[in-house]
Amino acid sequence: MSREAVASRPDPKSGTVLGMLLVVYIFNFVDRQILSILAAPIQAELELSDGEMGLLGGLAFALLYSTMAVPLAALADRTSRSWVIAVSLFAWSGFTALCGLAQNFWHIFLARLGVGIGESGGVAPSYALIGDYFPSEKRATALSIYSLGIPIGSGLGVLLGGYIAATINWRTAFFVVGLAGVFIVPLFKYLVRDKAKSKVAAGNPSPLPQAPRLAETARILSRKPSFWFLSFGAAMSSMMGYGIAFWLPSLLIRSFGFDLVEASRFFGAILLLGGVAGVLAGGLLADRLGGRDKAFYAWLPAVAFFLGAPLFAIGILSTDWKIAFVVFLLPQALAYIWLGPVLSAIQHLVNPAARSTASALFLLINNLIGLGGGIYALGALSDFLAPTYGDEALRYSMLYALVLYGIAAVLMALAGPFLRKDWVRE
Template identity: 40%
Template sequence: MSATSVQISGEGPVNVGGFRYVLWVLMFTCALNFLDRQIVNILAEPIKGEFDLTDLQLGLLTGFAFAAFHALLSIPIARFADRTNRSFVIAGSMGIWSLATAACGLAASFSQLLIARMFVGLGEAGGIAPAHALIADYAPKEKRARALAFYSIGIPLGGLLGMAMGGLVMDAYGWRTAFFIAGVPGLLLAPLLAVTVRDPRILKMAANPPVPPIPFRKALSEMLSKKAFLLVTVAGAIQMLVGFGQAAFIASFFFRVHGAALSNIASSIGTILGVAFGAAAFLGLALGLCRGVTGIAGMLIGGQVTDRIAGQGYRAYTTIPALIALLRVPIIVAALLVDDVLLALALIAAQWFFSGVGTIGGFAAIQGLVHPRSRATAAAVYALGINLIGLGVGPLVVGMLSDLIASDGRGPAEGLRWALVISSGLLIPVSLLYWAARDLISQESVS
């Protein structure tokens, strides 16, 4: 693998080796981040049954319990990462969240499982933001969206692995074993990352006097002074409220609304293959492949298209997400209302594809709006909105709506269906916010 010249903070380039290797390793850390974060979604129904939970409690478990610690610690950890070796920060964080994921399988009560999920959030607070900053230092800005897109394919890949592995293991050995298995890969990858992925800023500091870190107040002031930063952050938070809120309950939706059809399809496949094959295994594989294949394709295409158009001006960073958000609304609603389970899965796959295309612009925009030495902090502030509002509030909103509609006599299946339909409408203000940032993004980008 060839060496790469990296420009740090406007100074001379640093030669570092194996940028492709670094991207691959960081992409796999992202995949494990989202595998451990989202595996609980496919396991939600048996957990709900064992602990006799409401949908609101499921929302707490799948979203807020994780997001509370994640949001609380993401900025302090990002500030620490902006001052030290970001590779070590990512590796240490991965070790914590992997152990916490395995600990979920030992929970004897809802409260114990809630606490374990909080520690997953604590660990993952040090995963994404330092990685974004590391990649932004490696990649020239004309290739930044593509590099971040490649890293971000770990999101759908983690969803694929979490859904597929979670469903198969749950059918065969139960939901607790699925948590145990999910925690193992991160414990193996963390030391490899720490030893083999170099932080170019540390190399620069070894050759020159260290540059004092930008004070947090000054970094935050820079972000808050950028209207584009505020618009993109709010849009991203609401966008993820819809995404995480629906992801937390999409498996439950299919079990409740299409349960009989899933069992019939799984039985037919099992007969053909001559093996025991349950509804959870089929749905896990189906949703995993839908999320993984289409999400990866969407992110890679989104990165290529965004960089190509952004070469003529940074407006593409928000124009593409604005158009995509509007396009997703009718696709999601159709997926929730059709009677045919296979058609519903195909439509869900289509909306995940477009979601991938529309995600990259926000990530790239944030990295270009701030000074290079504030990049991890900026990514953490952006992630604060995504995780506290998106992941923390999204599943709670969908869960509360579901319980409310179900209590009106419609039952848990229709309650969940219409809660998901209603939440899709929030993508309309997302589109308007991104559109409002189109001209500002070109004026305010600095790196």
């Protein structure tokens, strides 16, 4: 049997591993996104401003989430990726539950820091495990299936959080989703094991290269222009993406007159329908087009961002919720297309032994800027615009911030040609 045939043969455990990683990622985003739908009752009870809520949703989470991801990913590359994910799941779920005990801004700020520390060890090792279990030509699709955790988890977080908060209270919502994550840790560890540190080449096992040190991986990536363009392009899009995901429920309540449950249903449906379609389309198209030209792994997101920005503007400016719902679906899908292509491309900028570390370095830039800056920036801009626009300040804050998608489109377009020479063949 040829080397290529052996390399592309699916691992019999790959489906189970991908399925469990998806479940964990869903919990990741349920715990992360639930704060957005609970923002209104939390602000009312704890007397917080939009700027303070922006800190809780962005910087409080992103600060340690982004920085701790790098050493934890390096640890995962050199020890056990599955164990790092399992311990991280236990930690972030526990801190999510603790958010329900908060009595003031600093209580919930510290609990969100804990959620960020926990979640920092979950994503990059998961990317690496998927890279281990799936061959190169199927990796963007596999990463897209994994990335379904973002819209599904976000949608469930919004729907469950809104329902529980409306029927009981916002504190119970944190308790329920946090403890549910704790309970699945044993099942995950039982079903998901690290791939043996060997590879099959023409039927004969040979050792994989030793995981390089963090500094060495960083040095390799720093010399590849595609890494910088992809990372900062993703960061610009994430500033807007996380900003919309966090603040749209509040916009629906303030500008469309929705109650908490109505806002959760509206936004949850957009996330599930538009997000799932966009994530899957991105992976499938990237694997198809990228086989012809590696530049498409960057060009596909560039086109999606360019088309999505004006459609988001129409939805944000709409005064009819029915029109807004239809209009928001398409740009929501376009906003998620980048995940499969870009995450797969990052995996191919280093050798397999360094995948967790490379992914974490990418996430450091993406999340520190995108998650840490976007939610806070939109909240602070809303506070700044309040004297001019009053109750509509949040609407115009989101509208002005759409320029970030234009910047992201340009950076992704520039990354394309460099990917052709930076790509590491397997």
